[in-house]
Amino acid sequence: MKADHILTYDEALNWLHSLLRFGLKPGLERMNWMLEELGHPERNLLFVHVAGTNGKGSTCTFLTHVLLEAGISVGTFTSPYITDFRERIRLNNQLIPQDDLVRLVDEIKPLVERCEQETEYGCPTEFEVITLLAICYFGLVVRPAIVVWETGLGGRLDSTNVVHPIMSVITNVGLDHTDILGSSIGEIALEKAGIIKPGVPVVVGNLQEEALNVISRITKQKNSKLYRLGCEFDAQPLFTEALKGAQHIEYSSLFRPTTSTYQLGLLGKHQVQNAGVALMVLDLLREFYAFFVEEEDRKKGLAQATWPGRMEIVSRNPLCMIDGAHNTEGITMLVDSLGELAKDTKRIHLMFSALEDKPLSQMARVLKEAPLELANVYLTSFDFPRAASVDTLEDAFLTGGFNQEQLECVDDWKIVLREWLSDETKSDETLLICGSLYFISLVRSIFSIPVEQVGE
Incomplete structure (x- = not known):
């Protein structure tokens, strides 16, 4: 060189x-x-x-x-x-x-x-x-x-x-x-x-x-x-x-x-x-x-203290939260924390994407066995070399105990996110986005929040 x-x-x-x-x-x-x-x-x-x-x-x-x-x-x-x-x-x-x-x-x-x-x-x-x-x-x-x-x-x-x-x-x-x-x-x-x-x-x-x-x-x-x-x-x-x-x-x-x-x-x-x-x-x-x-x-x-991507509120009306949980332990901790959030919101929806080398079906099972029921589950992929395909995620969530009717496979997560955020009927509901730090970094960029101003 x-x-x-x-x-x-x-x-x-x-x-x-x-x-x-x-x-x-x-x-x-x-x-x-x-x-x-x-x-x-x-x-x-x-x-x-x-x-x-x-x-x-x-x-x-x-x-x-x-x-x-x-x-x-x-x-x-x-x-x-x-x-x-x-x-x-x-x-x-x-x-x-x-x-x-x-x-x-x-x-x-x-x-x-x-x-x-x-x-x-x-x-x-x-x-x-x-x-x-x-x-x-x-x-x-x-x-x-x-x-x-x-x-x-x-x-x-x-x-x-x-x-x-x-x-x-x-x-x-x-x-x-x-x-x-x-x-x-x-x-x-x-x-x-x-x-x-x-x-x-x-x-x-x-x-x-x-x-x-x-x-x-x-x-x-x-x-x-x-x-x-x-x-x-x-x-x-x-x-x-x-x-x-x-x-x-x-x-x-x-x-x-x-x-x-x-x-x-x-x-x-x-x-x-x-x-x-x-x-x-x-x-x-x-x-x-x-x-x-x-x-x-x-x-x-x-x-x-603020830390980007850790149960971070990126929109308040409707409420949208991103979390970097990307393994079974992280998802378990996230689920344990959702009980308090459920007291303040009518329904919780999930958008999920992850890397293919993660224990996807185990992560899905933890989400399925959460004490609160998820309304809609959006499964999607993103532009990253090791990102799991939508089909792989769907198989993992079915193996993890979800019914086909609960799952919605999404090709373009940006369109779904923007539609969800502009839906006035969602004002008392919450969208939680998780599964990969790499994925939520892309999601977070849509909201254009400078790192130094997170939480302000």
């Missing part, structure tokens, strides 16, 4: 997307080699490393918003993006500037080419280079006080696992990406436990016994203190104001003499757990790392 210079934002994105999505040889060798060549910029930073099957992004956004309220500069690295590629890399919740991204890509491109040509490790993957880009931005350009650092896939061999964090977080463990991470809860838990470092505290959400046993064993081996939801700390729902996009919780921990109550800016019962995990991380940051976050900062940060 020629080391041509990257001059524009589009050129930078095109080059990043031209890289392999997954490496031929899983491992951290490529990342470690490149960081060594750069003088290890990650060592300039303090990281909170967040893993988990679901809830990683929401936990990261709770942490980011509270830390910002406290006046602490914070870098945030998350994936995937919903609207703008630069959502992955933020400083103080502001997207990395295009000029900085272009300059950094131009600087690391020759290094990536050298790794492919001069080492036995091969060409770095797209995600590895994006991770390196984030490290360079945070470690060499902006130097935030702390970085909220989300894993991409798994943990042990994930390219984010080249940092030595001050805290490790595992939100939950579920059966997703089983072709890569393992076919059992225990195997997947072991992969996620790979982010645990010797002597570094570990905060975990609600885990199955099998997953908790694995993580407990690893923390003991590494002499790391384990903080568990329901034991060392707890979070419980109080009440929800679904149409206002808010819910209220109470929180307690071993560092607090009394319980505290908070309003969350994110809907869904699962967000109670995610907020609890974030609050425990904040307790530990205060106790052991001198990050002083006042109670008022916590309250404001949690209330103002």
Whole structure:
């Protein structure tokens, strides 16, 4: 490859997307080699490393918003993006500037080419280079006080696992990406436990016994203190104001003499757990790392937290909500949260699309067995290489227990969506759109909501 210079934002994105999505040889060798060549910029930073099957992004956004309220500069690295590629890399919740991204890509491109040509490790993957880009931005350009650092896939061999964090977080463990991470809860838990470092505290959400046993064993081996939801700390729902996009919780921990109550800016019962995990991380940051976050900062940060595509209200009349649930556990959490919404709406309709490698019939069964009945179910596909066809989705939903009469197969979801939103008879009904983060990112673009203004 020629080391041509990257001059524009589009050129930078095109080059990043031209890289392999997954490496031929899983491992951290490529990342470690490149960081060594750069003088290890990650060592300039303090990281909170967040893993988990679901809830990683929401936990990261709770942490980011509270830390910002406290006046602490914070870098945030998350994936995937919903609207703008630069959502992955933020400083103080502001997207990395295009000029900085272009300059950094131009600087690391020759290094990536050298790794492919001069080492036995091969060409770095797209995600590895994006991770390196984030490290360079945070470690060499902006130097935030702390970085909220989300894993991409798994943990042990994930390219984010080249940092030595001050805290490790595992939100939950579920059966997703089983072709890569393992076919059992225990195997997947072991992969996620790979982010645990010797002597570094570990905060975990609600885990199955099998997953908790694995993580407990690893923390003991590494002499790391384990903080568990329901034991060392707890979070419980109080009440929800679904149409206002808010819910209220109470929180307690071993560092607090009394319980505290908070309003969350994110809907869904699962967000109670995610907020609890974030609050425990904040307790530990205060106790052991001198990050002083006042109670008022916590309250404001949690209330103002927004995360695109997570039970996000994109239209209020009629009510339309999008959610990125894209596996069985995610759909289960979504269904558990719909009870509160059902109190405020006459009927709930569903628009569903997903990737073909997901457990589609299991996801459909969870939706069918929900305590509230779905009025209409629109099945559709979208322009993406691994998107499931409408026929595949129909077969999965029939296998999952739906009747043919309940299903409506849709070729053009945009037409159906626009017709539904303009139907005055739907003013007291709700349309829920879910199944794939990639799909809802397309849906969301129709509403033209800038990422920075979500929830305002």
